[in-house]
Amino acid sequence: MDTEFEVLIAGAGPTGLLLANELGLAGVRAAVVERLPCRTGWSKALNLQPRTAEVLHCRGWLAPVLDRALTLLPVGHFAGLPLDYGALDTAFPHQVGIPQARVEEFLEDHLAGYGVPVLRGRELMSFRPDADGVTVTLRGPDDAERTLRATYLVGADGGRSTVRRALGVPFPGRDARVGMAVADIELQQMEGELDAAGGSWRLPDLSPDPAGSAFLLPLGDGVHRLFLGGPEQQGVDRDAPVTEDEVRTALARCPGPPRTLRAVRWASRFTDVSRQAERYVDGRVVLAGDAAHVHAPAGGQGLNLGMQDAFNLGWKLAAVVRGWAPDGLLATYHAERHPVGARVLANTRAQMALTLPDPDAVAVRELLADLLAAPEANRHVAAMIAGTDIRYPMPGAPDHPLLGARAPGVRLDAGRGLLLADVGTPVAVAADGWRDRVDRSDALDPLDRCDRLGRGAATDGAGALLVRPDGYVCWAGRGDDADEARAALARWFGAPRAPVTRRGDSRRTTAPPS
Structure with missing residues (x-):
């Protein structure tokens, strides 16, 4: 059977739809299958946290989403205790009050521009992975079964995920108490x-x-x-x-x-059930969103955690499908997102404990309220709930304040990497072999912005940053660190495009971007 899709996504919620958009942006032949025949219009979640707003802005999608929003809240909360988002290092120091259904509506409508279909009324019944892909059996609205072939299957089908259960991935945690x-x-x-x-x-x-x-x-x-x-x-x-x-x-x-x-x-x-999949990647099958983790909705983090899973996964899965991914790239999805999910599970359990009518819980809550009155403590917890303090482990200088952190203010509309370096520096020249995957810019505004945000980075004219397609800095150095830059480019973007010799020209040159 021929492979009909390179990636098949189970679940047309915010996680699955954002992932489909990321894959469509990268030119991947993807499709979304959804059991429900149409959108219900009902919304479990009602907010986007600041980091999710940054994610949408990074692709140029935030403005149309804001057009559908109800309000902006300059605060967050931890078990109902107020958190000041105005102190965060973000251009979006607020929650966006918007029903989940409106986010889904935008994401699904946007998919049409990529030609990525949402196959509604199709229930995933079973699947069989092998070394080359996954054979998936769907049941349609007429109860007829159809078999599809995909290179990868992503389970974004919610907390009761059929994909996760059929895969047999352990889902340890704590049963519901409230x-x-x-x-x-x-x-x-x-x-x-x-x-x-x-x-x-x-x-x-x-x-x-x-x-x-x-x-x-x-x-x-x-x-x-x-x-x-x-x-x-x-x-x-x-x-x-x-x-x-x-x-x-x-x-x-x-x-x-x-x-x-x-x-x-x-x-x-x-x-308030709290569980997390032991592994997010299992061969040709990947888990994201509530299929990978479930927790109480304390602090309004659930929808945001899933959408950020999708943003981390999308470019990596596209790189694997397109054939340029370095070894182990897809495994970094689990390595980076599993700890983030575990941290959300931990803080939601703590929040739920602080709402129980127990004298000891009341005492702890009163103490925490006093602590959160201190600006530094409030800012620390606010950044955790907002998602702006995420810092992925990255090879390189561990003391660099930007390495592994997000790069505020950087637009990555094309879903490609970005090298920020002065034109003509050895680093800029060294990046020639990755022009089909990494853009270059000598605009130092993003670097200056990082400096103004108080991260303490040495981001003068000699500085250079390599930013992944999901907006996180994967290398930071100086403009003359060509060898280090090449190593980082290969680590995250694979081998450079092979030099070619044009007919009638003995000079060796790099092939132009495709």
């Missing part, structure tokens, strides 16, 4: 009340309370998001429907004037 729910509801509008979607968003009050927590967020068009976390949600099967009585009870606990429920549009249960 039950919660969300509901999108219509309220009886009070006289003189405005139905605004933005300005009235507030941080949730998650102070420990035996009666449980509840809060409202306006979503516009007469719809509010209600969070339910009380006794009524404990010990209930996750698939059990959320009742109107539960909604009314939680609504009565919300701060503010009494509200009257008109209708429940959509509701769903969730828990």
Whole structure:
């Protein structure tokens, strides 16, 4: 059977759709398969953290996403304790308040420009990996089965991932201890009340309370998001429907004037289960997003963690498919993202513990509130929740303040690497062999910006940086460090393009970019 797709992605959520866009940008023949026949329009998540905003900006996709947003929040929270995003070293010091469905809508619509299809109403039933690819069996809307062949399969199909379960990858962690729910509801509008979607968003009050927590967020068009976390949600099967009585009870606990429920549009249960796949890459099969990790939604990190998985994975998987990836490149996806996921699982468990109505938890919460009043402590935790403090392990000078960190302000619209170095320096000349994968720029604004952000980098005119397609610095040095630059280019972008001799010309030259 011929290989019909180079990459087949199971799951049309934000993770799968962002990954599909990254692969489409790189010219990979990809497709997304989704069990649901159409988008539901419902949203579990409601926010983009600053690092995710940077990711979208890096590709030039943030502006159209912001057009769909409801509000911008200059704060984050840790178990409801406020975090000041204004102190972060980012051009986007805020959460973007936007329903997940609107993010998915943009990403899916954008795929059309790459010719990447989303095959809806197709359920992945089974797959068989081998040395050359993966044979996948899908069931269509007419219950007919179809077999596809792909070079790689990516499971981005959620916490109950069929791909992960069939692959047999262990999913260790902790079972659920706390039950919660969300509901999108219509309220009886009070006289003189405005139905605004933005300005009235507030941080949730998650102070420990035996009666449980509840809060409202306006979503516009007469719809509010209600969070339910009380006794009524404990010990209930996750698939059990959320009742109107539960909604009314939680609504009565919300701060503010009494509200009257008109209708429940959509509701769903969730828990604080905390699990992570032991490995994200298994031969020809890769896991991303909730298929690789599940945790409580504390701090609003889940959607963002999955989208950043996709951003890390996309260019690496494309490099493997295109044939220029150096040995071990795909393995760095697990090496880099598994620790990031583990850290999110740890901080969400800590946040949930701080919301329990236990006297010891209350004491710890009060102590933490005092600590977060200190600007440095607040900035440290804010960067963790926002995702701006991620620093991947990189070969090279470990004390360089930019190595392994993101490069703020650098645009990588084409999904290629970028060498920032003065024209004519040995480093710039050494990069000629990678022109088909790495752009070059002598614009030092990004370097100066990194310096202004207080990272302490020596980014004067003699400095040079190599930035990966996902915006992280993978080499930092001086403009005359040609040998080091070549080693870094080979490490992350494979062998240089072979020199060719043009007919009638005895000179050796580098082939132009394809």
